[in-house]
Structures are given as structure tokens and as C-alpha cells.
Amino acid sequence: MMQQIYPSVAHPFRYELNKDFQFAAAHYVPSELAGKCSRVHGHTYFVNLTIAGNELDQTGFLVDFSAVKKLIHDRFDHTLLNEHAAFFSDEDPARFPTTEIVAKTIGELIQAYLDQTENKPKCVQVFLRETPTSYVVYRPFAGGAYDR
Numbered sequence: 144m145m146q147q148i149y150p151s152v153a154h155p156f157r158y159e160l161n162k163d164f165q166f167a168a169a170h171y172v173p174s175e176l177a178g179k180c181s182r183v184h185g186h187t188y189f190v191n192l193t194i195a196g197n198e199l200d201q202t203g204f205l206v207d208f209s210a211v212k213k214l215i216h217d218r219f220d221h222t223l224l225n226e227h228a229a230f231f232s233d234e235d236p237a238r239f240p241t242t243e244i245v246a247k248t249i250g251e252l253i254q255a256y257l258d259q260t261e262n263k264p265k266c267v268q269v270f271l272r273e274t275p276t277s278y279v280v281y282r283p284f285a286g287g288a289y290d291r
């Protein structure tokens with residue numbers, strides 16, 4: 144499993160947890176500008192989620208590590224990302240399944256779940272590694288407005 148140091152994110156919260164997991168998925172970037180990436184190919188995506196908050200739930204968790212993994216892994220593992228029409232599109236470049244947009248999508252899915260919990264922590268960073276040499280860091284609350 145991953146044993147790497149991730150970029151840190153500044154935030155004002157007392158607690159911070161990090162969860163690493165991976166999922167295998169295929170994708171293509173539907174643009175001729177994407178070169179070889181316009182052909183269907185697969186990755187083992189490595190994810191590090193950073194979740195922060197001031198309050199714990201009745202279990203003493205910020206959020207259950209396994210719940211946030213399951214939310215993403217169960218949805219995307221061994222799938223073709225382009226087929227998830229709720230999130231990605233072959234027509235709209237803002238919804239192509241690039242590393243950037245997959246990281247943003249993961250952040251939005253996680254935050255939608257966290258918003259339903261009693262203590263409502265925030266997903267402050269998504270680190271998404273697509274290949275051994277390529278990764279993206281997405282920070283949903285860049286700028287610090289945590290009440291969005």
C-alpha cells in the first residue's frame with residue numbers, strides 16, 4: 144500500500160484524517176489533443192483523501208475511514224470512467240475524465256456524503272495519482288471559505 148508523504152493543506156480545523164486507497168479503472172480523454180490518452184487505457188488510481196473538522200461523531204470518528212473509501216471504490220473500481228454519465232461526458236471538456244476532473248468529482252462525492260453526517264467535516268484535499276509520474280492535488284476550499 145502507499146507509504147508516501149503527501150502535500151499538506153492549510154486549514155483551521157482541530158482534527159484531520161487521511162485515507163489512502165486505490166481503484167482500477169479505464170478511461171480515455173475524448174480529444175485528439177490528448178494524443179495517446181485519447182485511446183482507451185487503464186490505471187490503478189491512488190487516492191489520498193484529507194478530511195478535517197472540529198467535532199467528532201458519536202463513535203469518536205471524524206468520519207469512518209471505510210465509509211469514504213467505499214463511496215468511491217464501489218462506484219468506480221473496474222469501470223470505464225467515461226461511462227459514468229452523471230459525472231463525465233465525451234462532449235463537454237469540463238467533464239472529460241482527466242485526472243483533474245476525476246479528483247474534483249471525488250471531492251464533490253465525498254463532500255456530499257460528509258454534509259449528511261452529524262458532525263459535517265470538510266474534504267479539504269484530494270490527492271489523485273494516475274501514473275507513477277503523474278498526479279493532481281485538488282483543494283475544494285482553496286481560499287478558505289468553508290461555509291460553501
Ligand SMILES: Nc1nc2c(c(=O)[nH]1)N=C([C@H](O)[C@H](O)COP(=O)(O)OP(=O)(O)OP(=O)(O)O)CN2
Nearest residue numbers: 172179180184186240241242243273274275276277
Ligand atoms: N493535465 C493532464 N495531463 C494529462 C492527463 C491528465 O489527466 N491531465 N492525462 C494523460 C493520460 O491520460 C495518461 O494516462 C497519463 O499521461 P503521462 O503522465 O504522460 O503518462 P506516461 O506514463 O506516458 O508518462 P511518463 O512521462 O512516461 O512517465 C496525459 N496528460
Ligand SMILES: [Zn+2]
Nearest residue numbers: 180184186273
Ligand atoms: Zn490515463
